[in-house]
Amino acid sequence: MSSARSIGEVLLAVENVSLAFGGVKALTDVSFDVRQGEIRAIIGPNGAGKSSMLNVVNGVYHPQQGAVRYRGEARRQVDPHRAARQGIARTFQNIALFKGMSVLDNIMTGRNLKMRAGLLEQALWLGRSRREELAHREQVEHIIDFLQIEHIRKTPVGRLPYGLQKRVELARALAAEPVLLLLDEPMAGMNVEEKQDMCRFILDVNEEFGTTIVLIEHDMGVVMDISDRIVVLEYGRKIADGLPDEVRNDSKVIDAYLGVSH
Amino acid sequence: MLYREAGQFKTSYAADQQLLPIRQDRVALIVLLAIAYLAVPVVANDYWFNAILIPFLVFALAALGLNILTGYAGQLSLGSAAFMAVGAVAAYNFELRVPGMPLLASFALAGLCAAAVGVLFGLPSLRIKGFYLAVATLAAQFFIPWLLVKVGWFSNYSSSGVITAQPMQIVGYVFEQPVEKYLLVLTVVALMALAAKNMVRSAVGRSWMAVRDMDVAAAVIGIPIMRTKLVAFAVSSFYCGVAGALYAYAYVGTVQPEDLNLDMSFRILFMIIIGGIGSILGSFLGAAFITLLPIFLESALHAITQQFGLDLVPGMTSMVQLLVFGGLIIFFLIVEPNGLARLWQITKEKLRLWPFPH
Numbered sequence: 001m002s003s004a005r006s007i008g009e010v011l012l013a014v015e016n017v018s019l020a021f022g023g024v025k026a027l028t029d030v031s032f033d034v035r036q037g038e039i040r041a042i043i044g045p046n047g048a049g050k051s052s053m054l055n056v057v058n059g060v061y062h063p064q065q066g067a068v069r070y071r072g073e074a075r076r077q078v079d080p081h082r083a084a085r086q087g088i089a090r091t092f093q094n095i096a097l098f099k100g101m102s103v104l105d106n107i108m109t110g111r112n113l114k115m116r117a118g119l120l121e122q123a124l125w126l127g128r129s130r131r132e133e134l135a136h137r138e139q140v141e142h143i144i145d146f147l148q149i150e151h152i153r154k155t156p157v158g159r160l161p162y163g164l165q166k167r168v169e170l171a172r173a174l175a176a177e178p179v180l181l182l183l184d185e186p187m188a189g190m191n192v193e194e195k196q197d198m199c200r201f202i203l204d205v206n207e208e209f210g211t212t213i214v215l216i217e218h219d220m221g222v223v224m225d226i227s228d229r230i231v232v233l234e235y236g237r238k239i240a241d242g243l244p245d246e247v248r249n250d251s252k253v254i255d256a257y258l259g260v261s262h
Numbered sequence: 263m264l265y266r267e268a269g270q271f272k273t274s275y276a277a278d279q280q281l282l283p284i285r286q287d288r289v290a291l292i293v294l295l296a297i298a299y300l301a302v303p304v305v306a307n308d309y310w311f312n313a314i315l316i317p318f319l320v321f322a323l324a325a326l327g328l329n330i331l332t333g334y335a336g337q338l339s340l341g342s343a344a345f346m347a348v349g350a351v352a353a354y355n356f357e358l359r360v361p362g363m364p365l366l367a368s369f370a371l372a373g374l375c376a377a378a379v380g381v382l383f384g385l386p387s388l389r390i391k392g393f394y395l396a397v398a399t400l401a402a403q404f405f406i407p408w409l410l411v412k413v414g415w416f417s418n419y420s421s422s423g424v425i426t427a428q429p430m431q432i433v434g435y436v437f438e439q440p441v442e443k444y445l446l447v448l449t450v451v452a453l454m455a456l457a458a459k460n461m462v463r464s465a466v467g468r469s470w471m472a473v474r475d476m477d478v479a480a481a482v483i484g485i486p487i488m489r490t491k492l493v494a495f496a497v498s499s500f501y502c503g504v505a506g507a508l509y510a511y512a513y514v515g516t517v518q519p520e521d522l523n524l525d526m527s528f529r530i531l532f533m534i535i536i537g538g539i540g541s542i543l544g545s546f547l548g549a550a551f552i553t554l555l556p557i558f559l560e561s562a563l564h565a566i567t568q569q570f571g572l573d574l575v576p577g578m579t580s581m582v583q584l585l586v587f588g589g590l591i592i593f594f595l596i597v598e599p600n601g602l603a604r605l606w607q608i609t610k611e612k613l614r615l616w617p618f619p620h
Contacts, residue, residue, distance in 0.1 A: 097476070115465040
């Protein structure tokens with residue numbers, strides 16, 4: 001497994017980011033980096049600011065202080081559209097699929113950015129538009145194959161069980177061929193078997209496509225097993241950062257999770 | 263039994279992505295078009311063309327336009343009739359003021375004018391959603407017909423802003439007879455319906471639906487929300503504008519912009535609610551339902567009163583019509599919120615398995 005993987009240079013660096021909503025401080029002076037090709041986990045108790053952190057990275061929230069450096073380029077204000085162009089894709093904590101569309105269409109939206117045909121071409125279904133639809137369909141079918149969801153490709157996503165919806169959402173993110181993939185609790189609410197499947201998929205994505213992954217997860221077993229390095233947040237501050245074994249034995253982390261007697 | 267796709271294997275993605283992947287659907291469409299083009303002109307009389315078929319097609323096109331905006335892109339609009347009015351007046355002015363202007367070019371330019379106005383009134387959608395957006399489009403509905411009457415230039419200074427459509431002439435041939443008008447409208451509507459179907463099954467349609475279903479996720483995937491919404495407004499208003507031009511030229515002939523009022527916008531909205539939100543077929547089913555129902559109710563009422571020798575109070579018929587109409591809309595909203603198109607889809611799914619339940 002490790003033979004194919006190579007952890008490269010710093011791909012994403014979060015530098016002293018602070019984010020507040022009015023008086024509520026979601027993040028305070030958080031810094032960490034993500035290296036090319038690694039699986040980086042962000043953990044922490046509920047309300048620690050994990051999802052806010054992801055939202056800062058792909059431009060849904062704009063931090064008041066600090067910067068996000070992506071591929072060496074610092075940026076304070078980036079909108080989600082631009083982040084997507086730069087190769088950042090993500091999944092959401094509570095599934096954000098397009099409920100009225102089929103699985104296939106949902107995944108195809110992931111490739112919208114790569115389509116060039118104009119409105120008129122699409123209306124006439126001519127030349128480039130037709131070729132593009134077919135070419136991208138083929139790419140999407142590879143992902144459908146990869147995630148083993150062939151049997152549901154024409155099903156409206158609203159009718160699917162939770163575990164499969166999570167998988168379709170991963171497929172949609174993968175369809176964009178991201179450089180950096182942000183996964184917000186990809187295994188929440190799954191049973192053991194589904195979790196194992198999802199772990200396998202995440203590892204496969206990382207190994208086969210070389211995609212860098214930032215992952216938020218509550219299942220400590222999973223996090224310790226699959227991630228290369230872990231950031232721990234509590235009340236919007238970073239309290240630990242390092243290899244799984246270091247984090248596991250860090251007294252601050254143990255206190256954050258188990259509480260301290262006063 | 264007949265409607266079954268067993269044995270129709272797709273060997274390429276092209277085959278799987280064609281317009282109608284099931285062979286029976288393709289046959290049905292060809293038969294339907296053959297009836298519309300060959301049988302109907304022979305069988306139907308002028309009353310059928312003028313009172314039923316042409317209005318049905320014109321409103322189907324307007325409903326299609328609204329369905330693109332509301333059904334596919336999820337932006338509620340109460341301004342469809344106003345955009346129709348823009349289309350009607352614009353086509354009239356192009357024909358009037360540009361010598362030798364081809365009719366179809368006028369229609370297309372009328373659509374583009376309506377699209378421009380649609381984008382203008384679609385700008386609020388970038389900030390507001392749902393009911394609040396409906397109120398913003400309501401402004402279009404009140405403002406545009408008022409403006410078209412107020413500024414005399416639009417109606418060539420006719421009294422009370424009435425425009426009278428010029429004869430329809432395409433490369434020297436005058437479309438005068440109802441059957442000719444019907445065939446022209448049918449062709450325009452069929453082609454535009456095909457274009458709409460193509461749009462909703464390609465990238466732009468997926469962007470619309472993505473914005474409708476979950477706008478944050480759409481943005482994160484890289485769909486430009488603002489542009490997508492404005493394109494939806496433009497395309498939708500284009501359809502409404504062409505429908506308005508056809509309304510003026512092929513259906514009523516003389517248009518008072520105030521006729522295209524809020525009432526009309528609501529009728530178009532009811533068409534897509536009853537026909538099916540987010541369905542091309544639904545736009546046609548809804549338009550058929552709403553244009554045919556009053557005629558049907560009237561003749562039914564007439565038959566009933568004849569049968570029992572009742573004397574109806576004047577105005578009773580229209581009131582009973584309204585009552586039944588309102589009742590049916592509520593009935594539909596409760597029983598099948600997804601409209602006639604959904605009922606049709608369920609029927610097809612059942613047919614595929616018939617005689618087995620699963």
